[in-house]
Amino acid sequence: MRVLVVTAVAAESDSVAAGLGGCAASAPRVLPSGHALTRLHHPSPAVPADRDGDSGPSGAPGVAGRDLPGGGAPGGRPVPEGAARVVVDVVAGGVGPAAAAVATAVALATAPSAYDLVVSAGIAGGFAPHAPIGSVVVADAIVAADLGADTPGGYVAVEELGFGRSVHLPPPALTARISGALHAGGVRHVVAPVLTLSTVTGSAARTAELTARHPRAAAEAMEGFGVAEAAAAHGVPVVEIRTVSNTVGPRDRAAWRIGEALASLRETFRLLGSTVFPEDL
C-alpha cells in the first residue's frame, strides 16, 4: 500500500512519523510547490527507495542507516514474492483547505508511483459530547461546512446553489478497518463527520449553528476538504483522521491541549502502521 499523509504543520507530521517508527527512510523530496515530502516507513520487508523508483530528484540515498520498524533492513534485503509492501509519505501542507489542496495535488501529480490512499491527519476541535479532548475522530464524511451562501433565511450549501460539492465520503470499509484497529488498540474514538472550515469556531452562536446544520459532526478542522478535493481529482481514496486538542465553543486558546492531541495522533499512527497500512485496500 502506498499512502500519502497530509498534515497542516510540522508538529503533526512529526507525531505521525513518531507513530510510524520515527525514522525518515530517505531525504525529503522537495515538491515544485516547495513542500518537503518525507518518506517515513518501510515496514517489513524493507524496500529501498532506489528499488522503488522514488528516491527523489536529488538521487538521495534510499534508506537512512537505521533499522526500520517491523525488521526492515537498511541495506534492503530481497523482497519475498507476494510480501506486503508499505510506503508512507508525509507532507505538512499548511493551514487551511486551500494550502492543503495545493500540497496534496502537487504531491499526487508529481509522484513517481501512484498512491493507493490519501490521509488528511492532524489535530482538531471536538464537538461535545461526541469527541472529548485526546479522543480520535475518523471521518465518515469530510464536509466543507462554510462552502455556500449566507442568506436571510439561513445557510445554503453549494449543492443547493447549483454548483460544486461540499461533501466527500471516505470508503466505508476503510473507515471501518481503521475504527477496528483503534478499537483493538483501546483508543477512544468515534466514526462521524468532520467539518472543514477556514475559520476556527470561537463563539457559542457559531457552535450552535454548526451543530444544528451538522448534528452528527464530531470534529472541525481546516484541511480535510482541501485534501479530499485533490485526492478525488486524482481518483485516490481519502480518509480523514483527527485527534482532539480542544472543544469547539467560545474561544479559549489556553484550554487547548495540543500535546495530548499530538500524543494521540502518534498512538493512532502507531496502530495504523502495524495494522491497516500493511493491508491491501
Ligand SMILES: O=C(O)c1cccc(C(=O)CC[C@H]2O[C@@H](n3cnc4c(=O)[nH]cnc43)[C@H](O)[C@@H]2O)c1
Ligand atoms: O502551537 C502548536 O504547538 C501547534 C502544534 C500543532 C498544531 C498547531 C495548530 O495550530 C494547527 C492548526 C490546526 O489545528 C486544527 N484545529 C485544531 N483545533 C481546531 C478547531 O477548533 N477548529 C478548527 N481547526 C482546528 C486545524 O486543522 C489547523 O490546521 C499548533
